[in-house]
Amino acid sequence: MNTKITSIIFLLLFLAPIPAFADDDDSEDAIERLGWVAIGAGVIANLPFIMFNKWRKYAVRAGGQSLLMARQAVLFYKPVLNFHIILNSVGYFAGMMHGLLLVNNLDSISLSLAITMTVLMTSGILLRYTSSRNTKVFNRLLHGQFVLVFLLIALIVLHVLIGND
Amino acid sequence: MKALTFGLFLLLSLFVVTVPTIFADEDEDEWDDDDRSEYEQRGSSEIEREQEREREREHEDDDDDEEGLAFGGGMPDTILYGTIVVIIGSVAYTGYKIYKTKRPKLSA
Numbered sequence: 001m002n003t004k005i006t007s008i009i010f011l012l013l014f015l016a017p018i019p020a021f022a023d024d025d026d027s028e029d030a031i032e033r034l035g036w037v038a039i040g041a042g043v044i045a046n047l048p049f050i051m052f053n054k055w056r057k058y059a060v061r062a063g064g065q066s067l068l069m070a071r072q073a074v075l076f077y078k079p080v081l082n083f084h085i086i087l088n089s090v091g092y093f094a095g096m097m098h099g100l101l102l103v104n105n106l107d108s109i110s111l112s113l114a115i116t117m118t119v120l121m122t123s124g125i126l127l128r129y130t131s132s133r134n135t136k137v138f139n140r141l142l143h144g145q146f147v148l149v150f151l152l153i154a155l156i157v158l159h160v161l162i163g164n165d
Numbered sequence: 166m167k168a169l170t171f172g173l174f175l176l177l178s179l180f181v182v183t184v185p186t187i188f189a190d191e192d193e194d195e196w197d198d199d200d201r202s203e204y205e206q207r208g209s210s211e212i213e214r215e216q217e218r219e220r221e222r223e224h225e226d227d228d229d230d231e232e233g234l235a236f237g238g239g240m241p242d243t244i245l246y247g248t249i250v251v252i253i254g255s256v257a258y259t260g261y262k263i264y265k266t267k268r269p270k271l272s273a
Binding site: 107109111115119134137138141145151155158 | 248249254256259
């Protein structure tokens, strides 16, 4: 029963980008706004998650009172992780929809961005949902690669700059 | 849960296949009944001249679009190749890291 409710909420969250299309006659503007929804969802999904993990690591290393706080924060890890997964999924699908609707203006930078997003999304899904230990280890290392995160941010910035031109 | 995942995957695949088709450009060279009757009324040479002018205009528009790119011709392609290299490199590095950790040490 609980799984069913979670699945329905999860599916409904994919409809979250729809307000981007509300009350607008100009479809190009609405599609562009869908891209901003993707960027916004990505920022909100990742910044708190990365900060939470960094703080936990720092607290464990520091010891004492911080270690106790880090142990108590373990309770919050699962909800924060679910929030990260759900919002990233919304952002990914919003971004892909934005790309599909503007496929006529596809350039190399947008394609690079789509490839990078897909690699990170796939590794994240495999990391969360696979039961194989080897796949889990591989995807844990791949998903946390600094170079991929840096590449994603650089491509988003370039994509926005070129889109504005 | 498995059926739901399968259904979601099917829906997504259908969506990916249908959406680009809806937004794809119609073939402008295709003739419908109106074009045929217009061709018969106005004669071939006038219509051909008009089509030629239209083609030239489209060609000019394409040139303008290419000039509008912020990074010139080669730069975006370099970024695409760079992205592919970085992704393959990351996957290979991750695999190597795991291989190095798991490889049993040879005793002398």
